[in-house]
Amino acid sequence: SPEALAALRSDLDGRVALVEEPARVRKRSRDFFWYSPVLNAQLNGLSGDLVAEPASEAEVMAVASSCARHGVPLTVRGGGTGNYGQAVPLQGGVVLDVSGLDRIAWQRDGAVRTGPGLRMNRLDALLAAGGEELRMHPSTKRTATIGGFVAGGSGGIGSVNYGQLRERGNIRAARVVTLEAEPRVLELTGDAVNGIAHAYGTTGIVTELEMPLAPVHPWIDVIVAFDDFLTAAECGLAVGRDGAVTKKLITPIAWPLPQWFTPLKAHCPAGRAILIAMISEATLPAFRAQVARAGGTITLETPLDESPGHTPLYEYSWNHTTLQVLKTDRSWTYLQSLHPADRLMESVAEMAALFPDEIVPHLELIEFAGRLTYAGIPLLKFTDADRLNHIIAAHEARGVFIANPHVYTLEDGTRHKRAETDQLGFKRLTDPLGLMNPGKMRSFTPAAPQA
Ligand code: FAD
Structure with a gap:
C-alpha cells in the first residue's frame, strides 16, 4: 500500500540508496523472460515500486527489517539475466539490487568467499592471480552475478567436469539474511545450502557465498x-x-x-x-x-x-x-x-x-x-x-x-512440479511472512499471525 511504502521510505531515508524514478525501476524489474512468448504475455509490464541498493550486509538487514515491519514484498536482483522472470516482482514492492555486495573476503584451500553481487567475469579475473577459477559459470558470465547464478542458475561452462550447480559440493557455504522485523543471519554449510540453491530468491537474502574452485588452464x-x-x-x-x-x-x-x-x-x-x-x-x-x-x-x-x-x-x-x-x-x-x-x-x-x-x-x-x-x-x-x-x-x-522454461513459478519449472521440501521448510524459517517475491514459490502459505 502507499502508506506502507511511505513508512519504508522514511525508515530507509539516508541509510540505504533508493531509486524511485519509474522508468529506471521498471527497467530493473525485468529479466530475459521475453525468450518465452508464454512468459512474455504474463510478465511484461510488472514492476517493483522502488529499487534499494544496499552497500553492506547491515544495509540489507535494514531493508529486510523495514519490509517485514510494513508488509512490503521484496525481490532480490543480481545481474537480471535470468530467463524465467525469476527477478521480476510479481506483486511490486522493493527490488533489492545486491550488486554492491561485491567484495572477496578470501581465497584459500581451493575455495573463495565472496559477496553475491560480484560479476563472474570479474571474479574469475581476480581468482586467476591465484591460479584458480570458478568450477563452472553460465554463458552470461560477463553480466551475471555469482549470487544470481547460485539462486537462479543451473550450470554451464564447466558442468562437463563438475555436474550441475546443485550437485553436492558445488556450493560450499552461504550466509543468509532472513526477512523478519529483526532479521537474523544464518550460515549454511554442507547440504543445508540446498535451502537457497535455485530457490529464485524466495528463501532469504544471500550476502556471502563460499564457492569451490578449479585449476585455471589456458x-x-x-x-x-x-x-x-x-x-x-x-x-x-x-x-x-x-x-x-x-x-x-x-x-x-x-x-x-x-x-x-x-x-x-x-x-x-x-x-x-x-x-x-x-x-x-x-x-x-x-x-x-x-x-x-x-x-x-x-x-x-x-x-x-x-x-x-x-x-x-x-x-x-x-x-x-x-x-x-x-x-x-x-x-x-x-526447451531445456x-x-x-x-x-x-x-x-x-x-x-x-x-x-x-x-x-x-x-x-x-x-x-x-x-x-x-x-x-x-x-x-x-x-x-x-x-x-x-x-x-x-x-x-x-x-x-x-x-525443465520447462515457459513457467515462472519455482515448482512448475522443476521435474517434480513441487518445491523441494527442504526449501519449503527453509522458507518458513527465513521468510515466515511470505514477502520474498510472493507467488514465485506458489506452494508456500504464510503461517497465520500469532494472536
Ligand atoms: P538475476 O537474474 O538477477 O537473479 C536470478 C535469481 O536469483 C532471481 O530469482 C533473484 O531473485 C535471485 N537472486 C539474485 N541474487 C540473490 C541473492 N544475493 N540472494 C538471494 N537471491 C538472489 N543460466 C545457467 O545456469 N547457465 C547458462 O549457461 C545460462 N545461459 C544464459 C544465457 C543467456 C543469453 C541468458 C539470457 C540467460 C542464461 N542463463 C543461464 C540464466 C542466467 O543468466 C544465469 O542463471 C545467471 O547466473 C543469473 O545471474 P544474475 O546475476 O543475472 O541473476
Whole structure:
C-alpha cells in the first residue's frame, strides 16, 4: 500500500540508496523472460515500486527489517539475466539490487568467499592471480552475478567436469539474511545450502557465498564442422570420455542454427553441424586425434578471449545459442531437456528425428549423477501453448526430462512440479511472512499471525 511504502521510505531515508524514478525501476524489474512468448504475455509490464541498493550486509538487514515491519514484498536482483522472470516482482514492492555486495573476503584451500553481487567475469579475473577459477559459470558470465547464478542458475561452462550447480559440493557455504522485523543471519554449510540453491530468491537474502574452485588452464576456443549432427554429438561424447583431453565445454549444434552466428560465418560451413569446445592448450593434440577419427574438420582454434570487444565462443553455447537466433528471428523459442545417460545416443537420435520441422537440436555435455550425458537446449519454432505442451509431453513420454522454461513459478519449472521440501521448510524459517517475491514459490502459505 502507499502508506506502507511511505513508512519504508522514511525508515530507509539516508541509510540505504533508493531509486524511485519509474522508468529506471521498471527497467530493473525485468529479466530475459521475453525468450518465452508464454512468459512474455504474463510478465511484461510488472514492476517493483522502488529499487534499494544496499552497500553492506547491515544495509540489507535494514531493508529486510523495514519490509517485514510494513508488509512490503521484496525481490532480490543480481545481474537480471535470468530467463524465467525469476527477478521480476510479481506483486511490486522493493527490488533489492545486491550488486554492491561485491567484495572477496578470501581465497584459500581451493575455495573463495565472496559477496553475491560480484560479476563472474570479474571474479574469475581476480581468482586467476591465484591460479584458480570458478568450477563452472553460465554463458552470461560477463553480466551475471555469482549470487544470481547460485539462486537462479543451473550450470554451464564447466558442468562437463563438475555436474550441475546443485550437485553436492558445488556450493560450499552461504550466509543468509532472513526477512523478519529483526532479521537474523544464518550460515549454511554442507547440504543445508540446498535451502537457497535455485530457490529464485524466495528463501532469504544471500550476502556471502563460499564457492569451490578449479585449476585455471589456458583454454582454447575450438569449432569443428561435421557432415551431420549425430556424428558431432558422438565425437563430443568421445572427447568427454577421453581422459587425455582436458575440457570445459562440449556443445554440438545442428544446422541451420550456425547460420545465425554471423560473426562466425567463416568458421561455420553451410549445411554442416558444428561442435563448439573449450580445450586446454596442452591437450589439443589428443582432441585433434578424436576429431580426425570422427571425420570432423577444425575450422577455428583460438585462445579464449573474454576482454571487451571480443566474443568468447561460450557466448554461442548454453542459452546464448538461443539468443544468437532470437537476435534476428523472434519466431523461435526453446526447451531445456536432459537425455537418459543409459541410452544416450539412441535418445539423442530419436529426439532429433521426432519434430524435424519444429525442433533444431543443440546439446551440452554435462556430468549428471556421476555419468556423462547430454542436456539439450533445442530451438523450437513456436506456434501456440498447446503445441508447446504437446512437444514437452512427447519428450517426457520418451524418457527425456524437460525443465520447462515457459513457467515462472519455482515448482512448475522443476521435474517434480513441487518445491523441494527442504526449501519449503527453509522458507518458513527465513521468510515466515511470505514477502520474498510472493507467488514465485506458489506452494508456500504464510503461517497465520500469532494472536
Ligand atoms: P538475476 O537474474 O538477477 O537473479 C536470478 C535469481 O536469483 C532471481 O530469482 C533473484 O531473485 C535471485 N537472486 C539474485 N541474487 C540473490 C541473492 N544475493 N540472494 C538471494 N537471491 C538472489 N543460466 C545457467 O545456469 N547457465 C547458462 O549457461 C545460462 N545461459 C544464459 C544465457 C543467456 C543469453 C541468458 C539470457 C540467460 C542464461 N542463463 C543461464 C540464466 C542466467 O543468466 C544465469 O542463471 C545467471 O547466473 C543469473 O545471474 P544474475 O546475476 O543475472 O541473476
